[in-house]
Amino acid sequence: MSLQSSQLDSEALAWITLASAQSVSPKLWLKALEQYQLSSVELARNGLSLPDDIKQLTKNISPSLVDAATNWLQASDNRHIVPLSSSYYPELLRQLDSPPLVLFATGDKALFQKQQIAIVGARRASHQGKRIASDIALELSNNGIVVTSGLAMGIDSAAHQGALSGTTGTIAVMGTGPEKVYPAKNSKLYESINNDGGVTVTEFFPGQGPKPWHFPRRNRIIAALSLGTLVVEAKIKSGTLITANLAADMGREVFAVPGNILHAYSEGCHWLIQQGAKLVTNTNDILNEVGVQSAQLGLNVDEQNEKSTANSLATDKLLASVDYDITAIDVIAQRNALSVSQAMASLLEYELRGLVAAVPGGYVKLRGK
Structure with missing residues (x-):
């Protein structure tokens, strides 16, 4: 066992060790834990007292993967190894028939x-x-x-x-x-x-x-x-x-x-x-x-007025002439009896409000009627 491995608590290290047996499904390990009333630490030790079928599973454990995991963890305080037994392990994930025995996480666990x-x-x-x-x-x-x-x-x-x-x-x-x-x-x-x-x-x-x-x-x-x-x-x-x-x-x-x-x-x-x-x-x-x-139900009056302004803008003829698929600028101009330059100038306001976007080939509508 490496120096880095010894810095993990024994239970977390045991789960990492079991998970390193990549050809053994988590479901098999969990079944063995239940069937033989073993702890993850006892299961990972590969001791002489283990049943023969469990010893066969433990032959798949990879010390090199265990070392890779512990070395990765040591490199940054922002890294975490979350074993199945951890209080940080997602509850919904436990409901899988064969949940991951460990999760490698970086950031806010x-x-x-x-x-x-x-x-x-x-x-x-x-x-x-x-x-x-x-x-x-x-x-x-x-x-x-x-x-x-x-x-x-x-x-x-x-x-x-x-x-x-x-x-x-x-x-x-x-x-x-x-x-x-x-x-x-x-x-x-x-x-x-x-x-x-x-x-x-x-x-x-x-x-x-x-x-x-x-x-x-x-x-x-x-x-x-x-x-x-x-x-x-x-x-x-x-x-x-x-x-x-x-x-x-x-x-x-x-x-x-x-x-x-x-x-x-x-x-x-x-x-x-x-x-x-x-x-x-x-x-x-x-x-x-x-x-x-x-949370939008708690909008204050100013926010409600701002939304109302945006919504009224979103119903007018120019915006209605822009499709949710790419619409060519000359098509928009024709629909509104405008020159291309006039249409582009008018569409700039909509673009700034997030109602349309200029894309290769024309414009697309983002929201509005």
């Missing part, structure tokens, strides 16, 4: 004890989809809900960023070891989550890179951690729908944002709604379902 909603979706998401994910995540965070996602590009990234702008934080579940950022493009987001009120978490040991079979395992954790899963844009055959189906199988809520019937990334959401997922058009649709009262 107290978030594991808070209510969570998962937001997942397409990696190649539309501008509109990313804006919806970010806005809903921000509002959930401001209402005391932790937003959980998978640190992927597209919808996942937008959800994490939106939640970080709020007051509660975000959890990023990784399909790699805790120090391996995948995709590498999300390195800055990973650092922001770790250092600005969020937490990254994984069941994979330090040093382990992305493998295809890691991500279904990651998805089951996302679904298990959360009270419900919101899908924002997904194709019919996608990992996103796997996560949603896992959530449904666990008896958790499934939510979906509807979209353009001609868009491939709306197909998954529409299929989920047909199967009974709750259709979501605003954050209150989620909060009402999970029993959280929206």
Whole structure:
């Protein structure tokens, strides 16, 4: 045993040791604990008195992975190893048939004890989809809900960023070891989550890179951690729908944002709604379902007036001429009998208010009628 290993308490080290046997499912270890009335420490010792079938399991323990875990932990005070026996271990995750024996976390591990909603979706998401994910995540965070996602590009990234702008934080579940950022493009987001009120978490040991079979395992954790899963844009055959189906199988809520019937990334959401997922058009649709009262009900008079102004602006003809899909500027100009320069000048105000966004090929509507 290394010097670093000796600095962990014996119970945590025992759980790490058992988890290092990568070919043995957690379910088998937990069954052995119950069947033979052993503690995790006794099970991990591989003593002569252990039953023969347990000794066979302990042959799969990897001392090198145990050392990798303890060395990783020692490198920073912001790193945590959360064993199944820890009070920080998420209660909903314990309900899995084969829960991870240890979690490797960086950041605020107290978030594991808070209510969570998962937001997942397409990696190649539309501008509109990313804006919806970010806005809903921000509002959930401001209402005391932790937003959980998978640190992927597209919808996942937008959800994490939106939640970080709020007051509660975000959890990023990784399909790699805790120090391996995948995709590498999300390195800055990973650092922001770790250092600005969020937490990254994984069941994979330090040093382990992305493998295809890691991500279904990651998805089951996302679904298990959360009270419900919101899908924002997904194709019919996608990992996103796997996560949603896992959530449904666990008896958790499934939510979906509807979209353009001609868009491939709306197909998954529409299929989920047909199967009974709750259709979501605003954050209150989620909060009402999970029993959280929206903080927006407490708006003061000035905030209400500001919202009323925005809403009235959102109903006028110019905004109505911009679609939720990309609308060319010459089409907008034609619909309003304006020159292109006049239309662009008018749209600038909407852009500043967050009602539209300029994108390659024209504009997209973000909110409003």
